[in-house]
Amino acid sequence: MYKKKKIFVTGAMGFIGMNWCKKLLENNYFVYGLDLKKQKIKHKNFIYYQDTVFNYSLVNKIIKKSDMVCHFAGIAEPMKYLTKTSEVIDLTINPSINIINECSKHKKKIYFTSTSEVYGNLKKKKFNEKDDRLLGSTIYSRWCYSTAKALAEHYIIAKAKEKKLDYIIFRLFNVYGSNLKGRVVDNFIEKALKNQNLQINGNGKQTRCFLYIEDCMDAFFKIFSKKISREIFNIGEDKEITILNFAKKIISLTKSKSKIVVNSKQLSKFKGYQDILKRVPDVTKLKKMTNWKPRFTLDHGLRATIEKITK
Numbered sequence: 001m002y003k004k005k006k007i008f009v010t011g012a013m014g015f016i017g018m019n020w021c022k023k024l025l026e027n028n029y030f031v032y033g034l035d036l037k038k039q040k041i042k043h044k045n046f047i048y049y050q051d052t053v054f055n056y057s058l059v060n061k062i063i064k065k066s067d068m069v070c071h072f073a074g075i076a077e078p079m080k081y082l083t084k085t086s087e088v089i090d091l092t093i094n095p096s097i098n099i100i101n102e103c104s105k106h107k108k109k110i111y112f113t114s115t116s117e118v119y120g121n122l123k124k125k126k127f128n129e130k131d132d133r134l135l136g137s138t139i140y141s142r143w144c145y146s147t148a149k150a151l152a153e154h155y156i157i158a159k160a161k162e163k164k165l166d167y168i169i170f171r172l173f174n175v176y177g178s179n180l181k182g183r184v185v186d187n188f189i190e191k192a193l194k195n196q197n198l199q200i201n202g203n204g205k206q207t208r209c210f211l212y213i214e215d216c217m218d219a220f221f222k223i224f225s226k227k228i229s230r231e232i233f234n235i236g237e238d239k240e241i242t243i244l245n246f247a248k249k250i251i252s253l254t255k256s257k258s259k260i261v262v263n264s265k266q267l268s269k270f271k272g273y274q275d276i277l278k279r280v281p282d283v284t285k286l287k288k289m290t291n292w293k294p295r296f297t298l299d300h301g302l303r304a305t306i307e308k309i310t311k
């Protein structure tokens with residue numbers, strides 16, 4: 001008899017996690033979700049645990065009864081790398097080590113959300129999955145997240161070698177949409193809707209590449225359903241925009257009266273802050289192996305996001 005595959009998603013009520021749970025449920029998977037937050041998905045094929053990934057006995061029980069694990073719980077808000085550094089390191093490393101060990105022991109495939117931050121300040125046009133990492137000194141706490149995610153990646157790859165752990169690592173590059181919290185996209189939109197100043201760290205010439213959540217879910221699902229093994233994928237859009245132009249775009253799309261303030265001291269007042277000037281993903285591997293390409297332009301994705309926020 002056909003049995004639904006059971007997928008365990010940590011961080012299930014987060015921005016990426018919730019969208020992924022919905023995608024899995026739409027595609028007839030059975031989902032166990034775990035997060036600190038209140039349950040926001042009700043579905044006959046969804047069982048929810050409002051708990052922490054530090055509750056190892058619960059987490060390990062759920063891993064045992066699942067077919068695969070998507071470990072997405074984390075802290076991805078840049079301000080917290082500076083204000084809650086040890087918490088970011090603890091959460092990114094310790095529960096991940098436990099989950100990776102359990103996945104190795106019970107032969108469960110793990111999908112892990114890593115970050116474009118692992119490349120740090122690499123001086124290259126586009127970042128390839130095999131590229132070096134270029135990070136600042138440990139006195140700059142902003143690198144704590146990059147380092148912790150990279151350590152979890154190392155641990156996964158080590159277990160794959162030693163114990164034949166099956167894995168996929170997603171390195172995400174500024175994924176956005178509604179329900180995102182604590183990132184530049186929601187920050188600018190919320191401020192613009194209230195006609196408040198948009199604060200930019202530095203001169204605004206630093207660039208980012210933004211990927212709409214639906215394109216991200218499409219990439220995840222393409223990788224997931226192709227049953228690709230033991231790979232790292234950059235997941236992102238390779239079109240760059242300066243933060244200054246991005247702020248202008250948000251003001252125009254929201255028809256806001258906000259002003260742009262460059263060289264804001266918002267983050268630089270923290271001793272541990274260093275900015276990343278450029279980060280563009282090389283998505284050749286993702287495109288070649290899955291036929292993925294983004295369907296949504298930045299304008300389309302931002303309009304949809306703004307519409308959902310204002311509804």
Ligand SMILES: NC(=O)c1ccc[n+]([C@@H]2O[C@H](COP(=O)([O-])OP(=O)(O)OC[C@H]3O[C@@H](n4cnc5c(N)ncnc54)[C@H](O)[C@@H]3O)[C@@H](O)[C@H]2O)c1
Nearest residue numbers: 011013014015016036052053073074076113115172174175
């Ligand atoms: N959105 C992006 O562009 C982006 C970029 C790089 C990496 N990531 C990674 O993707 C994952 C999801 O990020 P997101 O953007 O959805 O952020 P998010 O903050 O919306 O989601 C993270 C979720 O983890 C949960 N969580 C935190 N601590 C927990 C704990 N102790 N136990 C259980 N759950 C806990 C939070 O409650 C939250 O719902 C994270 O691992 C993040 O590092 C995201």
